[in-house]
Amino acid sequence: MNGLIEHTLRGSWTPSGASAAPLSPHALRWLRQRTGLAETATPAVPVSLLEVAESDLPEAARAELAALIGEQQVLTDPAERLGRAGGMSYTDLMRRRGGSRLAVPDAVLLPTDPDLVQGVLKICVRHDIAVVPFGGGTSVVGGVDALRGGKTAVVALDLARLDRLVSLDPGSRIAVVQAGMRAAEAESLLAAHGFTLGHFPQSYERATIGGFAATRSAGQASAGYGRFEDMVEGVRLATPVGEWRLGVSPASAAGPDLRQLAVGSEGALGVITEVALRVRPAPARSRYEAFVVDGWQSGVDAVRALAQGRALADVTRLSDVDEADVQLELSGALKARSLKTYLRGRGIRQPCLLVLGWDAASHGELKQRRAATLRALRGIRTVRLGRPVGEAWRSHRFSGPRQRDALLDRGVCVETLETATHWTDLSELRSAVRTALVRNLQVNGKSPIVMCHISHAYETGASLYFTVLAARDADDPLGQWQRAKMAASDAIAGRGTITHHHAVGADHLPWLEAEIGDVGGAVLAAVKKAVDPTGILNPGKLIRPAR
Numbered sequence: 001m002n003g004l005i006e007h008t009l010r011g012s013w014t015p016s017g018a019s020a021a022p023l024s025p026h027a028l029r030w031l032r033q034r035t036g037l038a039e040t041a042t043p044a045v046p047v048s049l050l051e052v053a054e055s056d057l058p059e060a061a062r063a064e065l066a067a068l069i070g071e072q073q074v075l076t077d078p079a080e081r082l083g084r085a086g087g088m089s090y091t092d093l094m095r096r097r098g099g100s101r102l103a104v105p106d107a108v109l110l111p112t113d114p115d116l117v118q119g120v121l122k123i124c125v126r127h128d129i130a131v132v133p134f135g136g137g138t139s140v141v142g143g144v145d146a147l148r149g150g151k152t153a154v155v156a157l158d159l160a161r162l163d164r165l166v167s168l169d170p171g172s173r174i175a176v177v178q179a180g181m182r183a184a185e186a187e188s189l190l191a192a193h194g195f196t197l198g199h200f201p202q203s204y205e206r207a208t209i210g211g212f213a214a215t216r217s218a219g220q221a222s223a224g225y226g227r228f229e230d231m232v233e234g235v236r237l238a239t240p241v242g243e244w245r246l247g248v249s250p251a252s253a254a255g256p257d258l259r260q261l262a263v264g265s266e267g268a269l270g271v272i273t274e275v276a277l278r279v280r281p282a283p284a285r286s287r288y289e290a291f292v293v294d295g296w297q298s299g300v301d302a303v304r305a306l307a308q309g310r311a312l313a314d315v316t317r318l319s320d321v322d323e324a325d326v327q328l329e330l331s332g333a334l335k336a337r338s339l340k341t342y343l344r345g346r347g348i349r350q351p352c353l354l355v356l357g358w359d360a361a362s363h364g365e366l367k368q369r370r371a372a373t374l375r376a377l378r379g380i381r382t383v384r385l386g387r388p389v390g391e392a393w394r395s396h397r398f399s400g401p402r403q404r405d406a407l408l409d410r411g412v413c414v415e416t417l418e419t420a421t422h423w424t425d426l427s428e429l430r431s432a433v434r435t436a437l438v439r440n441l442q443v444n445g446k447s448p449i450v451m452c453h454i455s456h457a458y459e460t461g462a463s464l465y466f467t468v469l470a471a472r473d474a475d476d477p478l479g480q481w482q483r484a485k486m487a488a489s490d491a492i493a494g495r496g497t498i499t500h501h502h503a504v505g506a507d508h509l510p511w512l513e514a515e516i517g518d519v520g521g522a523v524l525a526a527v528k529k530a531v532d533p534t535g536i537l538n539p540g541k542l543i544r545p546a547r
């Protein structure tokens with residue numbers, strides 16, 4: 001059982017907020033000097049001080065919903081509704097810090113089984129109520145914004161109570177899991193049976209299996225275990241026109257793979273209630289190591305060599321010089337200084353960090369795989385930092401969101417965006433996005449820090465993941481980021497994907513057709529019409545309203 005997440009505390013990643021990963025005095029000084037950050041504290045606003053309009057849920061609908069799923073599973077009090085108002089992007093968090101009004105759902109529904117989800121949709125169709133499927137609420141693209149889309153009211157359909165392991169077939173290596181189960185919970189249940197899913201996004205502690213499927217998520221070990229869509233054997237979906245079950249065999253030639261319509265459907269085509277997952281034996285051994293390469297292009301060449309030589313480690317992550325620098329400076333002045341001196345001594349001018357992590361069934365397999373990776377890197381000059389740095393990366397790999405809380409409290413504009421493109425265009429696209437971000441995030445003539453890493457690599461190309469740290473524009477914090485995001489998205493459109501793994505949501509919708517074409521947009525709209533004729537499901541996300 002998940003135990004419900006305390007959504008009422010969603011101004012920060014954990015209830016302890018900024019104190020979960022406080023910034024050291026050195027890190028703060030360094031940030032001020034680099035970005036022009038002012039010496040202000042901007043702590044989170046208690047939810048009790050945020051304004052919430054009365055619920056518009058019609059009483060007749062509320063009574064029917066309560067009769068179906070239980071009085072306790074229909075929540076209309078402001079704290080619960082606020083807790084499901086939006087996701088976890090910088091914009092969402094700033095709104096929760098009083099930056100502007102939040103779109104708050106009129107009620108939160110917590111059905112406890114898939115048939116009840118189907119029943120909820122029926123009632124919502126009848127009363128013309130918009131339904132926003134809500135998993136862990138970690139969307140960073142406006143995927144769970146409570147948009148009403150012209151309907152009478154809008155409810156957050158929180159899947160937290162669909163949290164069971166339905167079945168496990170060790171012979172076929174398939175686990176059927178209810179959609180609301182959180183990743184960490186799924187991993188520990190699977191581990192008890194000797195299996196792993198191998199899906200470790202940075203949002204691992206909060207995000208859910210249904211959310212991963214709905215967004216085509218990619219975890220940090222995607223090079224070894226694949227993206228989430230590779231892990232989906234089947235899905236069970238509640239739609240306004242009836243239940244839809246997909247995936248009866250490992251592969252099929254029965255027309256297009258309709259499972260892939262459910263995967264990535266972002267709550268706009270149905271509510272995923274169960275996912276049949278392809279699981280793997282839990283690794284008996286694993287090893288993480290770090291290397292330094294000199295300069296971004298050299299790092300790109302290294303990762304490409306690994307991808308094209310089929311020698312990728314399960315975790316393969318290249319940080320550019322800015323990201324490597326920030327990681328060092330935030331971890332302490334002494335460490336930063338001595339490592340930089342050491343690397344200079346080894347002739348490294350532009351240190352970029354390459355973290356490699358392998359999982360294996362035995363010591364022998366681990367040795368073999370590591371040797372294959374290192375062989376493929378032979379033509380590239382690397383300096384080995386060894387296991388302590390690699391293992392330190394692994395042990396802090398979920399701490400980014402905690403650090404973000406501390407940065408937000410100190411007045412930093414901190415946000416991420418991502419894309420992917422082919423190897424030949426990768427460095428040019430990185431420069432274009434960097435330029436757009438730097439230009440649009442300057443405050444008082446001081447440039448932001450724009451960092452980039454590759455964490456998902458393929459034979460034909462790789463992802464680019466940007467993180468920015470800028471002094472917050474106190475007069476227009478939301479506008480500051482929105483302008484930068486728009487400029488970066490314009491730079492990406494037509495040259496790479498608008499999103500490699502964060503999904504489309506509301507935020508990327510204006511750029512979707514540049515990627516999938518008008519015909520693609522029309523196909524999505526037609527599928528929506530077929531499964532959701534009155535358009536109650538997650539309005540304003542993924543699919544444009546009919547024009």
Ligand SMILES: Cc1cc2nc3c(=O)[nH]c(=O)nc-3n(C[C@H](O)[C@H](O)[C@H](O)COP(=O)(O)OP(=O)(O)OC[C@H]3O[C@@H](n4cnc5c(N)ncnc54)[C@H](O)[C@@H]3O)c2cc1C
Pocket residue numbers: 087088089132133134135136137138139140143144159179180200201202203206207208209210211212213214215216217218219220265266267268270271272273400401501502503505538541
């Ligand atoms: C700090 C941080 C780090 C992140 N790191 C990563 C990362 O490494 N990799 C990555 O891929 N993403 C990452 N994300 C983005 C986010 O975690 C993913 O998109 C994740 O898949 C969302 O899961 P969730 O359960 O929180 O879904 P939610 O945020 O609740 O929902 C996301 C979308 O899916 C829909 N949805 C949710 N559940 C269902 C369901 N059962 N049926 C139908 N639709 C549903 C929602 O309506 C919404 O459109 C990160 C986000 C944050 C805040």
